[in-house]
Amino acid sequence: MRALPGAADGAADGGDWQALCRMPLSEGQTRFVGAVRFTELHALAGVFLVMHGGRGEDEPWYLIASRPVGRQTLRHYRVRMWTEALYGDLKGHGFDLEATHLDDVGRLSRLVLGVCLVFVWLLVLGSVVVKRGLRALVDRKSRRDKSYFRLGWDYLKHRLRLGEAIPIRFAPTL
Numbered sequence: 001m002r003a004l005p006g007a008a009d010g011a012a013d014g015g016d017w018q019a020l021c022r023m024p025l026s027e028g029q030t031r032f033v034g035a036v037r038f039t040e041l042h043a044l045a046g047v048f049l050v051m052h053g054g055r056g057e058d059e060p061w062y063l064i065a066s067r068p069v070g071r072q073t074l075r076h077y078r079v080r081m082w083t084e085a086l087y088g089d090l091k092g093h094g095f096d097l098e099a100t101h102l103d104d105v106g107r108l109s110r111l112v113l114g115v116c117l118v119f120v121w122l123l124v125l126g127s128v129v130v131k132r133g134l135r136a137l138v139d140r141k142s143r144r145d146k147s148y149f150r151l152g153w154d155y156l157k158h159r160l161r162l163g164e165a166i167p168i169r170f171a172p173t174l
Helices: 071-090 105-131 148-162
Strands: 002-005 030-038 044-052 061-065
Touching (some): 044 071, 061 071, 071 105
Antiparallel strands (some): 030 044, 044 061
């Protein structure tokens, strides 16, 4: 991805095209670049760029928006990431709730209540897996893209496959 800062209005180029990965950004730093043209090939104008190097994150975020961005944009994006992970965990990457085809509100609400309890338990189990250094048993080292829920789910399956006791724990490990 490349951006041309200061050139979103279609006026004369505001400078040289720059690869986003070459724009300096340190851990914990947020840069609101503002209006840019995005990608040299298409020169998409009228978009706004914010770069955020979150503390403890492997890679920075490069967010493009159709309107000016601020701190609120970063807060919304954090929530969006959690929300998308939650949907994945409740759907095809986990419980597969849509496959139930339930249309009775009472039955569906009881199912969702049970799923929520198990979901919280698996989140806690996933955090225990990370805290105890057991992540390598259920995740690849090359790409850490599993949610705590998915780590707990996979660890549970790992224990069942080996015939080991299932750790029952409802106290979060912080």
